[in-house]
Amino acid sequence: MNITVIGTGLIGSQLATELTARGHEVTTASLSSGVDLLTGAGLDNALAGADTVVNVTNSPTFDDRSLDFFRTTVGNLLAAGERAGVSHQVVLSIVGADQVAELDYYRAKVLQEELLRGGPTPYSIVRATQFFEFMEPTMSWTSDETAVRLPATPLQPIASADVVDALADVAGAAPLGGILEVAGPDRFTLDEIGRLTLAARGDRRPVVVDDRAGLFAAVRGDVLTPGPDARVAPTHYRDWLAG
Ligand SMILES: NC(=O)c1ccc[n+]([C@@H]2O[C@H](COP(=O)([O-])OP(=O)(O)OC[C@H]3O[C@@H](n4cnc5c(N)ncnc54)[C@H](OP(=O)(O)O)[C@@H]3O)[C@@H](O)[C@H]2O)c1
Secondary structure: OEEEEEOOOHHHHHHHHHHHHOOOEEEEEOHHHOOOOOOOOOHHHHHOOOOEEEEOOOOOOOOOHHHHHHHHHHHHHHHHHHHHOOOEEEEEEEOOHHHOOOOHHHHHHHHHHHHHHOOOOOEEEEEEOOEHHHHHHHHHOOEOOOOEEEOOOEEOOEOHHHHHHHHHHHHOOOOOOOEEEEEOOOOEEHHHHHHHHHHHOOOOOOEEEOOOOOHHHHOOOOOOOOOOOOEEOOOOHHHHHHO
């Protein structure tokens, strides 16, 4: 199958390697290679001959400008996909994004999903939980030299490599016309994740539960954990940290 992967960051770079290993013809595209989803520049070339497009781009900011980013980029990608005869558009979103209206970025991801769903091309939405790789940056937002402050938000994080595996399965199959949730095998509270992460790094700072600290303070209850039909990935956070 001819598959174009748009975005070559954490997920896109691994996905291109995985899809190639599975025997697909893969084209990659991103801003730094001259393909700009905001303007449409380079898109027609990037999509020429593609059966499937996987959109794993990300907004440069998490604030309300991310709404404009996803509105414009989905519009341009769907239009270019129609011109190129693409028959499957895949996007990577976030488990529970529709449950946290207080966060601009999550509302932007929901907008991205809605525009895809309302568009002309058969689609699949893969919703992943928070990536293991995202845990340390999350902690750094609310850390100083003496302590790390984190809310006790329930999360079920996943290794990016496991997200890639699920995306590769979806990209190589018929459009779902719906959502597949993927999550890691273990559920933690964010402060527990903080303690595990610091211990693995030999960092002796305490983790203080602070339900007003950082991005996840806006999350109510366990809305970011997956539903019963989610695909549960194999990699455990403790093993990943140890590796
Ligand atoms: N972090 C999480 O825990 C989590 C959880 C669930 C879902 N997700 C979703 O996963 C997706 C991928 O995340 P990631 O961590 O792989 O992102 P990332 O590493 O930040 O990579 C983003 C990619 O988007 C490209 N890009 C940005 N603006 C562009 C534009 N105007 N035109 C073309 N390409 C553009 C960048 O291109 P350059 O490299 O060339 O600049 C980069 O390759 C995101 O949509 C995110 O919402 C994340």
